[in-house]
Amino acid sequence: MKKNGWWMVCRWVGVGLVGGWLTACAGLEKMVDRGLEPMLVQLAPDSEAHRFDFVFDDSADGDDQFYGAGFVVVSQGDKELQAIPHAFELPRDHLDGRQWLKFWDANGDGWQDFAVVRLLAPESQMPVSVLYQYEPQTRTFVAVEPLSHLGELMPAGRGCLRLRFAVEAGHTAQETHCYSAQAARWVRQLGQGTGWAQAPADQACQGPTPELLGCRKSRLEADKEMQDVVREYRSAQRQLLQQNQxxxxxxxxxxxxxxxxxxxxxxxxxxxxxxxxxxALPAPLFNSAIEACRYDLSRSQIQQYKVQLARLSSQKE
Structure with missing residues (x-):
């Protein structure tokens, strides 16, 4: 509850980790203001805007350095729809008070999802986020646990995202995950993922389990392009080798x-x-998933050959 620009600390009631309502507001002496501004977001083109606020819980102590724990409160009009427990365990200056939630259509279903940072990894200082996927049937956001609490989440094209995380010795790694509507789950990609593809033919292999025949045709075209690039690379390399070998x-x-x-x-x-x-995809999706994987790896291999060609061209000059 907000009064005169200040949030009143409210107690949490409900069942489960996600969902519920805020009731039994405490006294005015526990009101806190942490600078996280309300966000108005239209989840779909024809939907009414939703409002997102952060309400601090009873443990809020007014620390000027850290935001602390509370609830992401989702409302529409005067109706509260959901209150999601969340704790900001990072310094205030590492979070934009106006854009503290990052919205995009992560799973490609036409509805906006969001990621919210939780903390900074101790050694790498990389942001660690939680992904919430909107479920239009229940009108609630559900945490995507397999991709949350691991590292930084970034969009990587329609229905795909990139997860960047810290590994040993201060190095970072990244993975691309795409959502399969047919399998109703997120699937890690071996290649760069389909999000970077630009040509119209690439759209046939969009996502981890696309339509089989269309993706197979695109994969065969990619294999043909790769064969042409290999021949071009072989010819360029032979010309250089003939000078000294x-x-x-x-x-x-x-x-x-x-x-x-x-x-x-x-x-x-x-x-x-x-x-x-x-x-562990369902058996009927095996072939389409295999074609999408082959396509992604072929596109990655083509890019590597093109990098080598560029280097050979620079050597000639």
């Missing part, structure tokens, strides 16, 4: 490159088949 050496390079490419294709196919089984 023997004819036998140049021919051996061409043979080894052909063997390497064929070996990579076999590896890709086997790795994608194993990866899809590891994801």
């Amino acid at each position: 023997s004819r036998d050496y140049v021919q051996a390079f061409s043979r080894n490159l052909a063997i390497s490419h064929a070996t990579w294709l076999r590896y890709r196919n086997a790795r994608c088949a194993l990866f899809v089984r590891e994801q």
Whole structure:
């Protein structure tokens, strides 16, 4: 409850970790203001705007350095829809008081989801966030536990997101996850994910379990493009080698490159088949998931060859 620009601390009642209502407001002596401004967000193009506030709980002590614990309160008009427990365990200057929730359509269903930072990782100081996915049937936000409390979450195209997290020795790693509507779950991607694709043909392989025939056609086209890039790379490399190496050496390079490419294709196919089984997808989705995986890895391989071609071009100059 807010009065004269200040939040009154309210007690929490309800069942479960997500959902419930705030009742039994405490006295005015416990009112706190932490500078987190209300956010008005339209969850879908034709929907009425939702309001998001942060209400601090009874443990709020007015610390000027940290925000503390409370509830993300979701309301529409005068009706409170949900109160989500959350704790900000990071300094105030690491959080934008106007954009303290990051909204985007994470799972590609047309409704806005949001991520909220929880803390900074002790060694890397990377933000660690929680992802909440909107469920239009229940009109509530549900935490996506497999992707939460791990690291920083960023959009990576329609229905996909990128998870960046700290690993040993201060290094970072990242993964791309895409939501499969058919399997009703998030699926980790082996390649860069389909979010970066730009060409119209790429849309056939959008998501981890796309339509089978369309994605297979796009994957075959990507394989053909990769074959063309391999030939271009082989020709450029041969021209450079011929300047300083023997004819036998140049021919051996061409043979080894052909063997390497064929070996990579076999590896890709086997790795994608194993990866899809590891994801425990329903059997009817196996083939489409395998094609999407092959497509992503092919696009990644094409990009690597193009980088090598650019380096060869710079050497010629």
